[in-house]
Amino acid sequence: MPSSPVRIGVVFGGASGEHAVSIRSAITVINALKEGDNQDHFEVVPVYIDQAGRWWPERIANGVLKQRQPPADESLPQPLPPAGFRSLPIDNDRVDVWFPVLHGPNGEDGTVQGLFTLMGKPFVGSGVLGSAVGMDKLAMKAAFAAAGLPQVPYVGLNAADLNHPERQNKLIARIEAELGYPCFVKPANMGSSVGISKARHRDQLLAGLQEAARHDSRLVVERGVSARELECAVRGRQQLKASVVGEISFDADWYDYDTKYTDGCSQTLIPAPLPAQVSAQVQAIALQACTAVHAYGLARVDVFYDENSGDIWLNEINTLPGFTSQSMYPMLWDASGVALPELVAQLVHTARE
Ligand SMILES: Nc1ncnc2c1ncn2[C@@H]1O[C@H](COP(=O)(O)OP(=O)(O)O)[C@@H](O)[C@H]1O
Numbered sequence: 403m404p405s406s407p408v409r410i411g412v413v414f415g416g417a418s419g420e421h422a423v424s425i426r427s428a429i430t431v432i433n434a435l436k437e438g439d440n441q442d443h444f445e446v447v448p449v450y451i452d453q454a455g456r457w458w459p460e461r462i463a464n465g466v467l468k469q470r471q472p473p474a475d476e477s478l479p480q481p482l483p484p485a486g487f488r489s490l491p492i493d494n495d496r497v498d499v500w501f502p503v504l505h506g507p508n509g510e511d512g513t514v515q516g517l518f519t520l521m522g523k524p525f526v527g528s529g530v531l532g533s534a535v536g537m538d539k540l541a542m543k544a545a546f547a548a549a550g551l552p553q554v555p556y557v558g559l560n561a562a563d564l565n566h567p568e569r570q571n572k573l574i575a576r577i578e579a580e581l582g583y584p585c586f587v588k589p590a591n592m593g594s595s596v597g598i599s600k601a602r603h604r605d606q607l608l609a610g611l612q613e614a615a616r617h618d619s620r621l622v623v624e625r626g627v628s629a630r631e632l633e634c635a636v637r638g639r640q641q642l643k644a645s646v647v648g649e650i651s652f653d654a655d656w657y658d659y660d661t662k663y664t665d666g667c668s669q670t671l672i673p674a675p676l677p678a679q680v681s682a683q684v685q686a687i688a689l690q691a692c693t694a695v696h697a698y699g700l701a702r703v704d705v706f707y708d709e710n711s712g713d714i715w716l717n718e719i720n721t722l723p724g725f726t727s728q729s730m731y732p733m734l735w736d737a738s739g740v741a742l743p744e745l746v747a748q749l750v751h752t753a754r755e
């Protein structure tokens with residue numbers, strides 16, 4: 403007797419700067435959940451979160467997927483409810499597994515994971531802890547440091563300290579002594595390189611701190627390194643598995659917002675041209691990074707590799723990495739022998755374990 407299909411609640415969009423990418427990721431995930439054998443095993447129930455954080459039911463979600471872009475406010479039911487989450491637009495009992503396809507704040511950071519946990523339903527990806535720690539660069543670095551993982555030297559600070567000349571001077575002195583120039587200034591909670599700048603001297607450092615402080619009250623400054631940028635995909639829970647290692651190469655000084663999102667500015671190399679022993683080291687670090695922040699289900703771990711010194715530094719973990727057809731995460735698994743339909747089926751399977 404055929405078993406009834408598993409109903410997957412795919413939540414996408416979100417009140418985040420990465421809203422548009424999330425729509426593209428959701429299209430890829432949903433198509434894969436309907437491809438080949440998957441169509442007999444899964445039934446997709448899409449739920450859309452608009453940029454103001456309102457949750458919309460299937461009918462509106464399907465319209466967004468079809469248009470491949472956010473709806474105009476006028477096309478939504480009027481009067482528009484207040485911004486933010488009010489209640490689930492569908493019955494929780496209609497869903498067997500939730501699949502958040504959300505990037506950045508309000509989705510990748512543990513908030514939605516907390517809601518799913520309270521609703522008592524399995525969901526794809528990390529829980530509250532791994533999502534929250536993975537999102538906040540300061541918390542993430544502290545967890546990596548506690549696990550003894552290699553990172554570039556950094557200084558964490560509160561934006562409020564910039565309003566006290568004495569405290570600010572002390573911090574600048576510490577950054578210059580411990581990190582030097584160039585250094586990278588980042589808001590702790592963002593993504594897509596938003597709010598990040600490279601400082602080559604004190605004036606740029608001060609300007610960079612002001613800019614980063616516009617995005618977050620928690621900031622981090624890191625020693626700038628000149629290194630190749632490698633990425634490794636992870637999946638599984640009881641047993642975490644690492645994909646082949648990929649590389650991002652780009653025609654720019656660093657991988658800033660424009661380079662990330664302008665066609666033709668960056669290339670992905672899969673697998674990265676690396677000695678086997680370096681790939682193995684990156685894979686081992688990727689798995690350790692997941693364990694350090696308690697991430698599981700899926701994650702992409704990014705590292706810097708200095709081929710002159712042989713040093714590998716952990717840069718960051720993304721607990722809900724980009725999932726468009728052009729994204730590293732699905733491409734790394736494809737190159738590792740796990741095609742997209744099998745990948746999404748495995749992610750759901752892991753969530754139900
Ligand atoms: N310490 C560093 N040294 C050299 N380049 C860096 C450093 N930190 C960040 N970068 C550059 O900035 C990019 C974005 O930084 P990252 O911390 O990955 O932010 P995001 O979470 O927005 O992707 C990196 O891909 C890299 O090109």
Ligand SMILES: [Mg+2]
Binds near residue numbers: 704718
């Ligand atoms: Mg990054």
